[in-house]
Amino acid sequence: MNRTFKATVAGLTGVLALTACTSTGAADSESTLSVVAFSVMESANEPVFEAFEESDAGDGIGFAPSYGASGDQSRAVVDGKEADVVHFSLETDVTRLVDEGLVAEDWKDNPTNGIATSSVVVFVVREGNPLGIDSWDDLVQEDVEIVTPNPGSSGAARWNILAAWAHVIGNGGTEKEAQQFVADLLANTPALPPSGREATSAFVEGDQDVLLSYENEAILAKQNGEAIDYIVPEDTLLIENPAAVTTDAKDGAQDFLEFQTSPEAQEIYAGFGFRPVAGVDGVEIPEVEGANDPAAPFPAPGQLWTIDGDFGGWGEAAEKFFADGEDGEPLGIIPTLIEESGADAQE
Template sequence: MFGNDVFVPSAYGDDATTFRVTGSPDRFDSLPERSPMNLPKPGARWRAVAALALTTSLVAACGGGGSSDVAGESGGANAETTLTLVAYAVPEPGWSKIIPAFAATPEGKGVAVTTSYGASGDQSRAVVDGKPADIVNFSVEPDITRLVKADKVSKDWSAGATKGIPFGSVVSLVVRKGNPKNIRDWDDLLQPGLEVVTPSPLSSGSAKWNLLAPYAAKSDGGKNPQAGLDFVNKLVTEHVKTRPGSGREATDVFLQGAGDVLISYENEAINVERQGKPVEHVNPPQTFKIENPVAVVTASQHQEQANALKNFLYTPEGQKLWAEAGFRPVDPAVAAEFTKDFPAPQKLWTIADLGGWGDVDPALFDKENGSITKIYKQATG
């Protein structure tokens, strides 16, 4: 359905961008030089909430959520081929629609799909270490890049009109029903005594998006990185009291009563609202565009079927299913059908605005020297 030049994605309300089908992703200018930070020492309250974080993690892992492997299969016992999907936790509602719909197509006939959902970074590392997978869906591009470096995903995985991104979302704020704390924007999260739930960026790709949203808003798209880091530092050290391992686990923790605000994906917020949970969501005036990549694993013994499943995601039917599950489609025609469901923010920052993942990930999220990683480590001890 995509030609050589395609305008995508219009579901976000931003100006349409032309992408060339062939070629590798663009590289962008580096982040401005970062200033040193004086980070506070961990407080006693982190030690006090450690037990809560562990308890909620165990609850989610034991069936309350999708942060540990959640197996599922579509296609029936007589399937000729079984694909294994390894994905981050949050898109499970979308895949639960996609997989049976794909099985009903000529390309999907006789194909079963076994699923494994978990924290994006953990899932990516597991595939590198040998976890079986035919197709992967992670929260952030660096988790795919890790597989490229391990020769498990082709270097040209992102060639194409949508750069390997079949769907996406925006960062939202989930609040209790009625919005009792009157949360509207990022500054509202710094109210004295307010507790914020968001997963740890040490394991979760969702957490990276969640923290990039206020960072971009407060740094003016990376022009003043210290201002962005100062805000994230205050948010994490004074208001984030638990560290769930994944976006879905963070949702479970919030629904169990922890915190006043959950930073999450818009699609995750929509999902829990549809379940009748006593919550609602607010999209801040300035937020961040979430792009969730999908790729076929080169070692897959079922390349034809895995690519067929991947290609189905971009069909009008596949795009509508993602939209119905609360995700923003990348097909402009489908996006036009769902404009009421996905309002455009006043300002939508993107990873490209900050220099691209090649600059952002090492600068902010490197496991040892990333600025936001250091904030988390010092805040949590």
């Protein structure tokens, strides 16, 4: 049975603003799970927390979530931030914790390969799409101004940039042509907000033409009454967001992690615009208010690129594209292009 699922949120400038920490349910610290997540999960997580608290496994459990840019959140856990469950934009933000002994090496050994939520890269435009933006090539025209977050801190930014790269390479272009395409895209991007959520807020409060974003962010903005539309391009990149428990997690953390990929939780996430992850059976897609077609909210792109299939996995992609030049190592392709572009990489 289809259900219309509307996000119970009150506007981008309020509910969509980042929060350092809120809590639900039980107040006892031993039964309160610290969930450290990337910024765009904030609104969707609240009903998932509530549904878990109402389950047998979640009886007596409460939550103390923290949200921010994915890379910043991961580094904060390394620096001692309390975490029982982590939910990040990128696999590399989890493997950083594996390298530090904070997450077990077998964290991906489950039916979803460690993935808790998924989406695709889309173009968010002003209501009515006044510039007629339709394809990746439209984004590099001289009269187009773009918002995308900073790939130094934001996982969303890395998905966006690699989607642009895959558009060129996947359609027969050379790496030199891909670099030029990304350079032209960055030349149209005057500022790089720190996180995907802050990029959304900057776009809805500003006057730029296009926001590169998760599909779920676009849907949530429309659910909040923002005057935007979005385009799923003919070719785009599959976004897969991993989650894991930490090695010293409290009781209940593993149960919650497993609940996140249950049909019930995936249906809740779908109501906020997230595509159900591969490996979860029995998910009934609800009608999703804010989607281009609420009754069929997740159209299949003509070509869906993947990190594993088209970039050799995040281990290879992170080093090639996003290396930060520490310890005398060369900068990756994207930080080099950002330096050359003069874009304001906000932190």
